[in-house]
Each structure stands twice: as structure tokens, then as C-alpha cells.
Amino acid sequence: MNRTGGTPDSAFSALRGQLQEAAATFAGGPDALESILLGMVDDVDRAVREPLEVFPVCHHSPASALAMARRLREKQPKVVYLELCEDMAPLLTELRNCRLPVAVQAFAGDVDGFPQEWAPLSVVAPITEASAEYQAIAYALDTPGVELVLVDRSSDHVFQWDPRNEPTAKDTDDDPGTSADGVPEAEAALHGEAVGVEIGDLRPRFAELEEHLLRHGKVRHWSEWWHQYVEVPLGDGDHDTYRQVMFLIGSLFRRLVPGDGARVRVDEDRERYMWTRMRAHLAATGTDPEDCLYVCGAFHAASRVEEFGVHGADTFEISPRTATTWQYGLIPSSHAAIEAQFGLAPGSVSIASTEWTKALKRTRVQPYRLAGQAGAKKSAAKKARGAQAAVPAQEPPAADRLSGFLRRPPVLDALDEAELLGWSVDIVRAARRNGYLASTADAIAVFETSILLAGMRDRAKPTPYDFQDAAVTCIEKDTVPGRRDVRRLVEIMMGGDRIGQVGYEALPPLARDVYDRLAPLELKLQQRGVQRALLDMASRPELRACSDVLWMLRRLLPHGAARPIMGERRLGERSIQESWDLALGTHQRALIELGYEGVSLEQVLEQRLRQEAYGPRATAATVLAAVEDAVLYLGSRRLADELGTHALKVLAAERSVDGAPEVLRRVRALLAYYRTSEPVLPSWIESFAKTGYAHYCTLLPTAFRDEDATVGQVAAMLGFLFSMESLALSLGCDRTQLELAVAQSHPDDPSKTALLWAAQVQLGTLSRAELRARCEALLDNPLVVPAYPRYLSGFVHALEPVPGLADVVVEAVSNAFGRLPDAVLLPWLPLLITTLRSGAADLAPLLIREAGRIFPGRLEALDAWVPPWRLQQPEPFAARRAQPAAPGRRGAALLPAHPATCDAVADLLGCTEGWAPAGTGAAARPGAELLATHPATCDAVAELLGCDGGWVAAAGAPPPGATLTARHPATSKALESLLARA
Known part of the structure; x- marks a missing residue:
């Protein structure tokens, strides 16, 4: 087969000639336009002729899911190759224990081989019921003798091939953190900062092309264009038409990718990787390619790499994985989370879910659902098993269906007045519940405006997007009285933001342990929303264990997952009654990711405390905080002593x-x-x-x-x-x-x-x-x-x-x-x-x-x-100083008044003279001689007794005992004790 020109007897020879004539007519001669148009036909021809049937899909497309369900029942393949990370295969059997949408996640907390600042690494692959990949998974897992093989690059290679060497590099150019209008941030961020892997990233990467399509299609965004010009025409198309149209779209977007940058190289390496894996599996098992089905995005189906096909070149070498340890699990997802992560229009996934339900009723196609899937009906499962046993019919060779499809004018669906009238009544009812002053007249206005907008956009039947615009125009007016605007009300009415749930059996051991330990609370903790838990530990001591778990969850989970209303936990204090607001079902993703770090809360908390204490940015304050948490939540003296010793070094x-x-x-x-x-x-x-x-x-x-x-x-x-x-x-x-x-x-x-x-x-x-x-x-x-x-x-x-x-x-x-x-x-x-x-x-x-x-x-x-x-502060010895001082030296009268004290002082000072008899003059008294001989001693004694009369001495002479106490404190204390004894 010729890679560029096709074979002479190709089924698309007529189409190739017509496109060549059209290119010459419009461009005035051979140029790049002719090369692109003819190359697109070559891509379609090559993909159609591949012995291993390639089934192109678009992510979360009802038309792709419908065509997949039909094809699986007709072909009954024995091997299904699926474009999904190959290391996620063991988790797919757990989908039957969940309520969709959920996301398969690969998580690595400790990295080895990647920059440390990238940690933690996370890859998610969301799965909804209205998706072709779910149909393939359900068929393969519930059909005996069918093997499901994931062939896309591993989670480790997702980051190995990161084109910008940044952990935030996504498969889309859109910001993953952007939430849908009116959607709570918690619901739009269910995937966190994980890298998203999707099947069928079918969107123009050429900005001018997308702008051209939106302008001439009279639509606002890409999701509306896809719904109007691809979903609706392909909804009732046959298998060959569907495949050829999807191949053509994928080839167009592939050939109009600007430049040859890192992203193009990553796309080509993914295709080489997948075809290398498929050829290796075929060689190892001896499976006939005719019994296989390869499900991939339409962008990768129209591939031009040398490794394409079962007869492609085996020149691609797959690099080994790094030493990073990956852990796997299922996390809840939602329509809003998918829209935010992959840059889809707000409400587009919800509208796709509604269209999927309507298409099943219209076409009577029986979809595949995993046995035991939450929400599945038993009758539907029985019918599915019965249909799986049907014998596939012999397929005729593929013919050119593109020529007829491209020449056929758009199908004008008849106006379904009953459906549109029901939408108009329902939106008015919802608007009144949310505070709008809507009436029956507004319902009529919405009905007529929807028809008018559809006519202005060359549509006979209003789409959900036309109806949404009409409702905003007729009801919202100037203000939004409530929490939700009319656009958000239409999204809810069309199906709402369906949020998935991971079942108990599919949870990691830690999450199951948490639910088991909180069972005494007698609450349905897996349900979304806030639930109030009352803990009276005085009357029910067994609830103390629940209290310990809740305090650890408060420390480990995001704010709002476990919020104490009454009660506190401090060092040395424990509450006897507590009240909690719990939202573990809403934060189920965070609880599941805790299970990647350990098997119990205590183990995870100890690891977290060690990481904080021994981290490169740890300070003494952070280490002491870790010590306090170790005492509060773990009661571990061993860990507290270890971290406290480390705090000394820090x-x-x-x-x-x-x-x-x-x-x-x-x-x-x-x-x-x-x-x-x-x-x-x-x-x-x-x-x-x-x-x-x-x-x-x-x-x-x-x-x-x-x-x-x-x-x-x-x-x-x-x-x-x-x-x-x-x-x-x-x-x-x-x-x-x-x-x-x-x-x-x-x-x-x-x-x-x-x-x-x-x-x-x-x-x-x-x-x-x-x-x-x-x-x-x-x-x-x-x-x-x-x-x-x-x-x-x-x-x-x-x-x-x-x-x-x-x-x-x-x-x-x-x-x-x-x-x-x-x-x-x-x-x-x-x-x-x-x-x-x-x-x-x-x-x-x-x-x-x-x-x-x-x-x-x-x-x-x-x-x-x-x-x-x-105020004047009173002196401490004011009472003792109340007596007026006598003229002269007060010590002269003091010592004779206390003869025993004076004798004791005289003995200490070596004075042997006795007392003068009574009646003698003051000059002959021994106290006067003592004072004259030892004035400093007399000063000290006078100060100890509170006498501040002062010396009567010669003019200008300083009091000789003024500094005795300061210089001889021991002598002063001895005199004080002697005087006290006397």
C-alpha cells in the first residue's frame, strides 16, 4: 500500500479525484490545499484497509458510545485493545463496585527519577457511562473468552515524556483548574492537579481553524459545534460511515497541527508505543488480527508513523520505567470535573449524558453495563448477556461512504414541540424555585425564542444550547436573585452535574478502615453532603475511639471533611462531648489518596509528621508543631522524643x-x-x-x-x-x-x-x-x-x-x-x-x-x-520615725537607754570601761566616750534601729558611719542580731 497516494484500486479513488478537482478550482492550481485534501483521503484509506480494525472515538461522545455498542454486538471481538495507560488494567474490574462517573488514578507520593518539586505525581482517566471506552470495558469484562488489553503508555511514561519538563503539562492547552460557571469549586476540582488522560482528544489544535468553524457554524464553543455537526449526523449512521467520517476529522486536525513541536512528537511516540504493544501481544498469543478491535481516539487513528499497523516497522524502543513506586485506585469524578480538566464547555458532559439516554430510547440499542454496576437494572443485564451470545454476521468489504456523506445536505430534524415545551415549563419551574419572578408568559417566550434562535442559526430543531440561550435571554434579565444563574439551572435540568462514587469494596484498606472505625456513629458516611455527628463520651466510652479518628481526619483531610462544632483537643485537655460536621463522601477522593500513603491513619500521620520535621524547609517552630501533633493525635512518646531531639539540631x-x-x-x-x-x-x-x-x-x-x-x-x-x-x-x-x-x-x-x-x-x-x-x-x-x-x-x-x-x-x-x-x-x-x-x-x-x-x-x-x-508613696519606716529627734547625736541617748546592748557592743569593740554612776554629767557617761571613740559603729546601730537624727559634729565634717552598712554588711547583720537578743 502506498503511504501517500493510495492504491490504484482504492475504494476512495472517485473521492480523491473530486477533491483534486475542487482544490484546483478553488486554489487556481496545485498547492498546499490539494496536498492536505488528498492526504486526508489517503489517511482514511490507510486506516480502513488495516487488517486489525481501528475504531476511532471521541471522548465522552454519545455517538461514539452508540456506534461502539452496535459494533461490539456485530463483531464480537476476542481481543479489545484500548487506548488507556497499560498499568491501570488491574483496576478496571473494580468499576462494577462504583457509581459512574469515576476516574482511574495512578498516584506517586515519593518520586525517584523525576524532579522532587513535581511530587506528588497523579494521573487520572475519567470514565462515564456515555463513553465508548466504558462500552468496550463492560463488554470485555463480562463476556467470557474476551481479553482486554490496555496499550497506551504507562503513568510513568506520561511524566517521562512531559514536553515542557513541568508537572502541570496536560494533554490539553486549557487550564485544568478552571471551574465551570456556577459549579462549586469542590466539584470542579475532584481530580485535583492530576494529569488527565482521555481517549479521543478530538479538538482542533489550530486556533484559526477552530475560530473559523465556530464563526461559520454560528455557535459559541467547540462542544456546541461538535454536537450540531458531528453528533447529530452520526447518531443514526452505519458503522462504515461512522468510521470514515471520524478518520477524516482526525486526519484534518492531525494535518493542521502547527509546527513540529514537542507535543507532536509526544503524540507520535504514543502511537508508536501502542502499535508496538499490540504487535507484541499478537505475536505472543497468536491471535488473528481479524478477531481484534483497537479502540483509540480519532486523532491517533489517522496516524502516519512507520509503526502503524500490524505490518508496521519494529523500530521503536520503549524506555524503561523509573524507580518511582506507583499506586492505583479509583476516585470519584463528576461532569464538572471532566469539563474543567479537559477544557470542555460548562454543561457539555451533562448534555451528552442526556443525549445518550435519548439515543438509546430512539435507536433501541442495548448498551453494555458491568454486572453489579450501581444503578444498573437486572433486566438490562440479562438482555446484554443474551445479546452477547449472538453470532456475528459476515461483514461485506468497506466501500466509500464519505462521498455520499459529504454531498448529502444536513438532515433537518422535525421540531419536537412536546420536548421543547417540556423544557420551557421545567426551566420556569426551576427558576421560580430559585427566586426568579418567572411566569407562564416566560415559558412561552422561551419556547418561541428557542425556535427563533435555531432558525437564525440554520437549524430546524433547537438544540439544548439554543434553548439555554433563549432561557437566559427571557428569564435572567438583569440580576441573579439566588445562588444559581439560569445557565446553571438549564445544565441541572438537562441532567445536572452527576457525581460518581467509589464503592466500599473498591476502596483502599485505609478508607475501609476509617469507615469501619466510625461505624459506631451510625451515619451514612459514604453519602455526599454534610452530616452531623454527636459524641457523648461520658455515656458511651466507645466513642472515644471515633473521636480520635475524627481528630486525625481533621489533621489529614482538606478543610470541611471533618469540622468540629463543639469540643476541642489541646495538650492535657480532652472533651467529654463533641459535635462534628462530616462530609467524607464529598471528600472521598482525598480519603482515597490517603490510602496510597499507608494502611492506617496512624501510619500516614506519622509519615506526614516526619516529612514536615525532616523536610528541607523545616524550622524549629515546625518541628515543635510536629511534636505537639504527635502528642495530641498519636499519644506517641517515642515519636515526640525523636522529633524533639531533632528540634534541638534545627x-x-x-x-x-x-x-x-x-x-x-x-x-x-x-x-x-x-x-x-x-x-x-x-x-x-x-x-x-x-x-x-x-x-x-x-x-x-x-x-x-x-x-x-x-x-x-x-x-x-x-x-x-x-x-x-x-x-x-x-x-x-x-x-x-x-x-x-x-x-x-x-x-x-x-x-x-x-x-x-x-x-x-x-x-x-x-x-x-x-x-x-x-x-x-x-x-x-x-x-x-x-x-x-x-x-x-x-x-x-x-x-x-x-x-x-x-x-x-x-x-x-x-x-x-x-x-x-x-x-x-x-x-x-x-x-x-x-x-x-x-x-x-x-x-x-x-x-x-x-x-x-x-x-x-x-x-x-x-x-x-x-x-x-x-500619689506620694508612704515610706516603709514612717511609723518608727514618728518620734522627733533630740538635738545632737541621737545615738548618745540611745546607748545609755539600752545598757545591755551597749555593753555587748563595747565588748565587741574592746572597751573595758564601765558605766558612770547615775547623776554624773553627760560628758562622764561611757556612752559618750563610746560614741566619740567609735562613731561609725554608732551610726550603724542607729540605722538598724531606725534613728535618722544624724550627727551633731563639726561643721563640714561628713557623718563617719554613712557607708558602714554598705561596706560591712556582715557586721551590720551581727549587730542587728545582737540588738534583737538584747
Whole structure:
């Protein structure tokens, strides 16, 4: 057979001549148009003459499914070759346990041989009932003696042949994340970010061609063009006509692909791969090609590669798979998910499903359905088995059906007024339920407008798309009162977004285990929608196990799959009653993909925690979060200790303070938990406190100067140092390291400066009085007043490490509001509010509580209220100083009044003279001699007894005992004890 010119006795010789004459007439001579037209005929001729029958299909096309069901009953092939990833074959038997549509999925969480950033890898192949591939699968699996062989590239090769070296490269140019209008995103994203593999990607890849077809066909999108000009004419066509037309369309789109890019090479490699696999199977089994059927997309059926056909060249070498481990399963799919992933028009798959049902009633063709398929009727299964036993008739050789089909004018279907009238009534009813003010007049308007639009588009019978446009025009008007617009209501009325479900038997072990463990809840968890679960664990202790499962599902599944309404789980706390909203049926895909990672929730969660803790971007905060989750959800002391030990290494390697607030919060919670629940602290948390103390002391001076370090992060560092100080010092840390770090800190930012002052107050190097004086100085300096809100922000952040400064912060804020005039206060008041809200929102309650304690609670008391910081503070020894001091040295009268004490002091000082008799002068008393001889001792004794009369000495002489107590504290304490004994 000639690859380009066909054989002389070809059945398409007449058609080839007519196209050659037409090309010469329209183009004025031989040119590229003639080459394309004649090449298309050659492609059709080549495919028709192939001994192994090639059956071209279009993805989710009712006409293809109808032609497939007819052909299978006529031919009864013994081997069915199907364009589907060859490694997905074991899953197809599980389709009988599911409700279509579902998708066959290959999943790889850990990659070996691909870039790590691609992970996880996912490939899906959606299957609907109105598709030719499902008809072939159902026939092969339920017919004894029939073998189903998948011949397309494996899931591993899908990513090996990625033309752009990107994990998002799809078989279509459309964005897979685009959801249909009005379709909930969760339904449109059932396939996630998986690469889609479909049979029959039959769409022009030449943009100008598609635009030309849409414009001259008077349609809006490709799905409508296909329905009008291919689906309807081929719906009742015979087998040969169907095949030749599909070959012709596939050849046209194939020859008009622009350029010779990577995508073209991938398409050709797929065809070489499939024909290589089929020839290998034929050679291994000895099957006659006449007993086989090859089901593939029309785009690949009109192939021009050397490997095409059973007699093609065996020059293609299939590369080995990578070491990536693939796992397989079925996930639920939906019409909207298929439309979004493959770039189809919204509602097109639903309309195709409706057309499939109508075509079955009109043609009385008995489709194939898997035995036991959810929703299948027993009578239909019996009829299918009976029809499978029929003896195929002898087929005549293929003739030219294209010439008659291309010359035949379009068939004008008679207007089905009953069907159109039913649509019009139903859409008005649906619109009224959704808030539209529709009436019978609108139903009549929709009916007439549908006929008018069809006439304007050269159609005798309105299509569902004409009816949709008419309904939007007549009912929607200007506004959409409800959640759904009229276009979405028409899609629902035409069949809606049918969502599939994977049956229990087809689920992976993990998913079945989850349903089994949640069985005590007595809910139908496989149904879509939200269900409320009430857990009273006080009266039903067995529900505690269900609670553990639900908390793990909340941690592992997307938001909304398991959402707690009442009850919480924190370190050291367990609820006795819980209420949950569960939507496991809606998120069945996510639950199934968990089964690819392990056989139990505990195993998957432990793997996830290890991945987060040991990942390349792990920080000390993320590792501590993993430790907390290990304690909360797994109760695993072993895993918590392992991850906690790893947190030490991660913290020691960090050179920034970005995670300091999160580290502080989590280590405080863990430390409080272990102190209340464990007899001894784990060794890792003690080491963490010790390591963190030294680590943050080292980084503190740099953080104060670093412009990228926020005041909140520096405050968290100080909070760690001050809160962990007692534990760190008990483990051998030196407080001098912290004092030196604070002394070496010299910030330029006002907020950090205020934070440094607070740290100095905590360390005792700055008194509260000096801090108040500095705040007063800030308000007295007009150049600093505009920056005063930033100082206040630093003081508020200082409440984290030094919560005892709340009264000073309240005083600083109050002084600013009391002293500054409105002209100064009002401009920076918004800055103050925004600064506090953005940087210290969690510390504001502490400040508010302190203000509530200080300020009066009633408005009338405000006028007479005096701030506590303006009141004169009473002296601690005021009561002892109430007696007036006698002239002269008070110690001269004190010592004779206490002779025993004076004797004891005299003995200590080596004075052996006795007391002077009573009545002698004061100068002769031994107390006077003692005072004159040892004035410093007398000063110390007077200070211990609270006597502050002072010396009566020579003018200008300093009191000699003024510094005795400071210099000789031991002597002062000894004198105090002696005086107390006396």
C-alpha cells in the first residue's frame, strides 16, 4: 500500500479525484490545499484497509458510545485493545463496585527519577457511562473468552515524556483548574492537579481553524459545534460511515497541527508505543488480527508513523520505567470535573449524558453495563448477556461512504414541540424555585425564542444550547436573585452535574478502615453532603475511639471533611462531648489518596509528621508543631522524643529569629503539659531550654540591630530567655551571658529601644523610677513626640517577656493623653492604634485588664480620681520615725537607754570601761566616750534601729558611719542580731 497516494484500486479513488478537482478550482492550481485534501483521503484509506480494525472515538461522545455498542454486538471481538495507560488494567474490574462517573488514578507520593518539586505525581482517566471506552470495558469484562488489553503508555511514561519538563503539562492547552460557571469549586476540582488522560482528544489544535468553524457554524464553543455537526449526523449512521467520517476529522486536525513541536512528537511516540504493544501481544498469543478491535481516539487513528499497523516497522524502543513506586485506585469524578480538566464547555458532559439516554430510547440499542454496576437494572443485564451470545454476521468489504456523506445536505430534524415545551415549563419551574419572578408568559417566550434562535442559526430543531440561550435571554434579565444563574439551572435540568462514587469494596484498606472505625456513629458516611455527628463520651466510652479518628481526619483531610462544632483537643485537655460536621463522601477522593500513603491513619500521620520535621524547609517552630501533633493525635512518646531531639539540631542551625514567636508559644505549651502530666521532664525539652537560652543570648544583640527582625520577634526571644531562665540556670547556664547580651544591645528603632529598657528593668540594671523618668523625657522632647507611638508599641510588646510592666505601660499611655495637646495628639493617634492592632493585638487584653484595674469603674468618680503614680508613696519606716529627734547625736541617748546592748557592743569593740554612776554629767557617761571613740559603729546601730537624727559634729565634717552598712554588711547583720537578743 502506498503511504501517500493510495492504491490504484482504492475504494476512495472517485473521492480523491473530486477533491483534486475542487482544490484546483478553488486554489487556481496545485498547492498546499490539494496536498492536505488528498492526504486526508489517503489517511482514511490507510486506516480502513488495516487488517486489525481501528475504531476511532471521541471522548465522552454519545455517538461514539452508540456506534461502539452496535459494533461490539456485530463483531464480537476476542481481543479489545484500548487506548488507556497499560498499568491501570488491574483496576478496571473494580468499576462494577462504583457509581459512574469515576476516574482511574495512578498516584506517586515519593518520586525517584523525576524532579522532587513535581511530587506528588497523579494521573487520572475519567470514565462515564456515555463513553465508548466504558462500552468496550463492560463488554470485555463480562463476556467470557474476551481479553482486554490496555496499550497506551504507562503513568510513568506520561511524566517521562512531559514536553515542557513541568508537572502541570496536560494533554490539553486549557487550564485544568478552571471551574465551570456556577459549579462549586469542590466539584470542579475532584481530580485535583492530576494529569488527565482521555481517549479521543478530538479538538482542533489550530486556533484559526477552530475560530473559523465556530464563526461559520454560528455557535459559541467547540462542544456546541461538535454536537450540531458531528453528533447529530452520526447518531443514526452505519458503522462504515461512522468510521470514515471520524478518520477524516482526525486526519484534518492531525494535518493542521502547527509546527513540529514537542507535543507532536509526544503524540507520535504514543502511537508508536501502542502499535508496538499490540504487535507484541499478537505475536505472543497468536491471535488473528481479524478477531481484534483497537479502540483509540480519532486523532491517533489517522496516524502516519512507520509503526502503524500490524505490518508496521519494529523500530521503536520503549524506555524503561523509573524507580518511582506507583499506586492505583479509583476516585470519584463528576461532569464538572471532566469539563474543567479537559477544557470542555460548562454543561457539555451533562448534555451528552442526556443525549445518550435519548439515543438509546430512539435507536433501541442495548448498551453494555458491568454486572453489579450501581444503578444498573437486572433486566438490562440479562438482555446484554443474551445479546452477547449472538453470532456475528459476515461483514461485506468497506466501500466509500464519505462521498455520499459529504454531498448529502444536513438532515433537518422535525421540531419536537412536546420536548421543547417540556423544557420551557421545567426551566420556569426551576427558576421560580430559585427566586426568579418567572411566569407562564416566560415559558412561552422561551419556547418561541428557542425556535427563533435555531432558525437564525440554520437549524430546524433547537438544540439544548439554543434553548439555554433563549432561557437566559427571557428569564435572567438583569440580576441573579439566588445562588444559581439560569445557565446553571438549564445544565441541572438537562441532567445536572452527576457525581460518581467509589464503592466500599473498591476502596483502599485505609478508607475501609476509617469507615469501619466510625461505624459506631451510625451515619451514612459514604453519602455526599454534610452530616452531623454527636459524641457523648461520658455515656458511651466507645466513642472515644471515633473521636480520635475524627481528630486525625481533621489533621489529614482538606478543610470541611471533618469540622468540629463543639469540643476541642489541646495538650492535657480532652472533651467529654463533641459535635462534628462530616462530609467524607464529598471528600472521598482525598480519603482515597490517603490510602496510597499507608494502611492506617496512624501510619500516614506519622509519615506526614516526619516529612514536615525532616523536610528541607523545616524550622524549629515546625518541628515543635510536629511534636505537639504527635502528642495530641498519636499519644506517641517515642515519636515526640525523636522529633524533639531533632528540634534541638534545627534550632542550633538557625541564624534568624523569624520563628521565635512560634517557638516560644509552642515550647511554653509543651513545657506546661509535661510539668503537669509527667513526673520528670523529658530530657529533650531540658536540652532544648538550655540550648535555646544560649542560642537566643547569642543572637540577641544582632536582632536588636537587625532591621529585618521585628519587635515582636525580639520580644519573643526575650520571652523565651526570661520564662526559661529558671530551668536553664538549673541546668548549668550562666545568667551573665544574658546580662552581657543585653548590655551589648544598642538598637536604633524606638520600639526596640523601649523593649531594651523593659529587659533592663527585668534584669535590675534599670529601676522603675528611671524608666518613668525616661518616658517623661520623651514627652518633654518635641522632636521625639512623633515617634512616641513606636515607643509605646515596644512597651506593649515588652509585656510578653516582662508582664509586670503593665502598670508602667498604662502610665505611659495615660501621660501621653493627659499632657499632649490635641494638635499633637490627634495626628499620631491613628498611628498608635494601627501599630498596636497590627503588632500587639494578642497582648492588648493584658493592657486592658491592667487599665481596668487602675482606672475608676464609674464615670462620676473620674473627676476626683488621682492616678496612683501621682500619689506620694508612704515610706516603709514612717511609723518608727514618728518620734522627733533630740538635738545632737541621737545615738548618745540611745546607748545609755539600752545598757545591755551597749555593753555587748563595747565588748565587741574592746572597751573595758564601765558605766558612770547615775547623776554624773553627760560628758562622764561611757556612752559618750563610746560614741566619740567609735562613731561609725554608732551610726550603724542607729540605722538598724531606725534613728535618722544624724550627727551633731563639726561643721563640714561628713557623718563617719554613712557607708558602714554598705561596706560591712556582715557586721551590720551581727549587730542587728545582737540588738534583737538584747
